[in-house]
Amino acid sequence: DIVMTQSPLSLAVTPGEPASISCRSSQSLLRSNGYNYLDWYLQKPGQSPQVLIYLGSIRASGVPDRFSGSGSGTDFTLKITRVEPEDVGIYYCMQAEQAPRTFGGGTKVQIK
Amino acid sequence: QVQLQESGPGLVKPSETLSLTCTVSGGSINNNYWTWIRQPPGRGLEYFGYIYYTGSTNYNPSLKSPFTMSVDTSKNQFSLKLTSVTAADTAVYFCARLGPTAAGSSPYHYMDVWGKGTAVIVSS
Numbered sequence: 001d002i003v004m005t006q007s008p009l010s011l012a013v014t015p016g017e018p019a020s021i022s023c024r025s026s027q028s029l030l031r032s033n034g035y036n037y038l039d040w041y042l043q044k045p046g047q048s049p050q051v052l053i054y055l056g057s058i059r060a061s062g063v064p065d066r067f068s069g070s071g072s073g074t075d076f077t078l079k080i081t082r083v084e085p086e087d088v089g090i091y092y093c094m095q096a097e098q099a100p101r102t103f104g105g106g107t108k109v110q111i112k
Numbered sequence: 113q114v115q116l117q118e119s120g121p122g123l124v125k126p127s128e129t130l131s132l133t134c135t136v137s138g139g140s141i142n143n144n145y146w147t148w149i150r151q152p153p154g155r156g157l158e159y160f161g162y163i164y165y166t167g168s169t170n171y172n173p174s175l176k177s178p179f180t181m182s183v184d185t186s187k188n189q190f191s192l193k194l195t196s197v198t199a200a201d202t203a204v205y206f207c208a209r210l211g212p213t214a215a216g217s218s219p220y221h222y223m224d225v226w227g228k229g230t231a232v233i234v235s236s
């Protein structure tokens with residue numbers, strides 16, 4: 001299975017400040033079609049996860065543009081330009097390049 | 113707008129069978145892929161695999177728990193069954209849709225709709 005490693009484990013951010021989460025895969029997620037088969041999900045406290053980004057960098061419908069995904073191959077980053085209080089929760093990356101899909105361990109984002 | 117609702121027994125005894133159902137509302141189960149994910153207490157997400165509305169499946173062989181998925185298109189439901197459960201199967205179980213999009217000319221699916229989850233405790 002592809003191993004997904006996220007860092008940091010947790011992050012405390014002042015509202016209005018940026019935040020960045022790293023995700024590394026044990027194998028390349030870049031396909032010959034030029035797309036990286038990687039998604040980002042956010043699980044807010046007490047809720048089910050919700051998709052933020054798919055195919056590495058495409059924002060899902062309704063996701064604010066302060067969220068962006070970048071990277072290619074084995075190294076990916078989720079960036080929040082200005083963190084808002086409603087962004088608290090656990091962020092997960094997940095690879096879809098090879099079955100079975102596997103998730104990173106999660107990064108907990110809290111507000112200072 | 114498609115919505116998903118998991119249902120299950122809440123409490124199951126060790127070695128028994130756990131049956132969970134996900135009901136799809138606001139849309140059809142047809143022509144879609146459906147998946148199950150679980151989250152043990154205080155831990156991350158585990159992916160079971162997916163089932164297509166036709167009944168074809170792709171399971172995660174790395175999960176130690178023996179399980180099967182099924183679909184009932186007449187009820188707009190799909191199900192997950194775990195046999196011989198142990199305490200390690202205690203978790204919140206989520207169902208989700210693998211919504212379709214395109215990666216160039218290739219299809220791509222991501223978990224675009226999730227249920228709220230149902231908690232299962234395995235205990236005698």
